[in-house]
Amino acid sequence: MAFYLVTGVAGFIAARVAEMLLAQGHSVVGVDNLNDYYDVRLKDYRLARLLGETGWRPGGDARRAQYAGRQRRTAPHGRFVFENVDVEDLAALEKLFREFQFTAVFNLAARAGVAYSLENPHVYLTTNAHGTLNLLECQRKFSVKKMVLASTSSLYAGSELPFHEDQPVNTPLSPYAASKKAAELFAYSHHKMHGLDITVARYFTVFGPAGRPDMSLFRFIQWIENGRPVQLFGDGKQSRDFTFVDDIARGTILAAKPVGFEVINFGGGRSPTTLGEVIGKIENALGKKALVQGLPPMAADIKATRADIAKAGRLLGWQPQVSFDDGLAATIAWHRENHEWLGAVN
Numbered sequence: 001m002a003f004y005l006v007t008g009v010a011g012f013i014a015a016r017v018a019e020m021l022l023a024q025g026h027s028v029v030g031v032d033n034l035n036d037y038y039d040v041r042l043k044d045y046r047l048a049r050l051l052g053e054t055g056w057r058p059g060g061d062a063r064r065a066q067y068a069g070r071q072r073r074t075a076p077h078g079r080f081v082f083e084n085v086d087v088e089d090l091a092a093l094e095k096l097f098r099e100f101q102f103t104a105v106f107n108l109a110a111r112a113g114v115a116y117s118l119e120n121p122h123v124y125l126t127t128n129a130h131g132t133l134n135l136l137e138c139q140r141k142f143s144v145k146k147m148v149l150a151s152t153s154s155l156y157a158g159s160e161l162p163f164h165e166d167q168p169v170n171t172p173l174s175p176y177a178a179s180k181k182a183a184e185l186f187a188y189s190h191h192k193m194h195g196l197d198i199t200v201a202r203y204f205t206v207f208g209p210a211g212r213p214d215m216s217l218f219r220f221i222q223w224i225e226n227g228r229p230v231q232l233f234g235d236g237k238q239s240r241d242f243t244f245v246d247d248i249a250r251g252t253i254l255a256a257k258p259v260g261f262e263v264i265n266f267g268g269g270r271s272p273t274t275l276g277e278v279i280g281k282i283e284n285a286l287g288k289k290a291l292v293q294g295l296p297p298m299a300a301d302i303k304a305t306r307a308d309i310a311k312a313g314r315l316l317g318w319q320p321q322v323s324f325d326d327g328l329a330a331t332i333a334w335h336r337e338n339h340e341w342l343g344a345v346n
């Protein structure tokens, strides 16, 4: 069994990756800085599950996580350890690499919101690019060959559909996309110069239970469920190649196999769904009508995304297994189960 480092482990996707690794019998050290970009109760919820804390209750504070602080937490089975570490802190990372001999690194820690990157671009550079460089340097120093690096379909802005890994991605619209491109480039140079083995996993709009409250699908469910106005940027005709979180986590784990250096798309790979259609499907599932409040389009928003996923199939044997409708049903079920405390989450 292997020993993995998962960064951003309190995050939406990384928590699911860690959960699947643990279910496969592996051991995981998870790090996260638990920043308050979105309500930290979501991060606490995900960590509590990983730590096996069945009696978990949300705290009253949206900004300070219950699991913040220097104290190391370990799940009762001993195979999951959480440390509140910032990937920008090279010394703290080195300490972990010295203590544990990792088989591979799943680097999912990131500032991930597109819109916020226009307001505060600096944190995107320091976490997404510099943080990745810190991890690559630790891997070089402590001879950990493999990294799976989370990247994004946002890089394909302006490219022809469907998005293919060989398309040049040199015209990012947002600082977020620019910082992810920088991370990809640092990873490439560490592959070339130091022999690290890198899979760059470009994810396409991920959704699922315990998702991110800044993403449209999460917000639409919350707003429609609670009878609040649904803020819709643009005409609702923007379409996304939505991908269910379990498919993404499974693909991310498959991506740990040695490949040299490869960029691989992980997308739904089917006809994309427009935001207008998403709202309609949520209305039907909840039996409630959305009060749509139209807002001007966002400049950094890509009009449409669609993934060519042939390479993931060829190299990793990966294909998405969960349809949009099934994924949405599972997501809505989760929102309903957690309705009581989610009501306070914005």
Ligand SMILES: NC(=O)c1ccc[n+]([C@@H]2O[C@H](COP(=O)([O-])OP(=O)(O)OC[C@H]3O[C@@H](n4cnc5c(N)ncnc54)[C@H](O)[C@@H]3O)[C@@H](O)[C@H]2O)c1
Residues within 6 Å of the ligand: 007, 008, 009, 010, 011, 012, 013, 014, 031, 032, 033, 034, 035, 043, 085, 086, 087, 088, 107, 108, 109, 110, 111, 112, 127, 131, 150, 151, 152, 153, 202, 203, 204, 205, 206, 207, 212
């Ligand atoms: N969700 C999507 O649709 C999507 C699409 C494309 C790419 N991605 C990428 O996938 C990865 C995971 O995204 P997510 O949707 O789960 O986002 P998320 O925000 O839920 O998870 C990211 C986690 O990283 C942590 N983090 C941020 N800065 C950190 C730092 N300096 N040190 C340590 N931890 C830090 C955050 O606290 C958070 O828990 C990110 O790299 C993101 O860019 C996500």
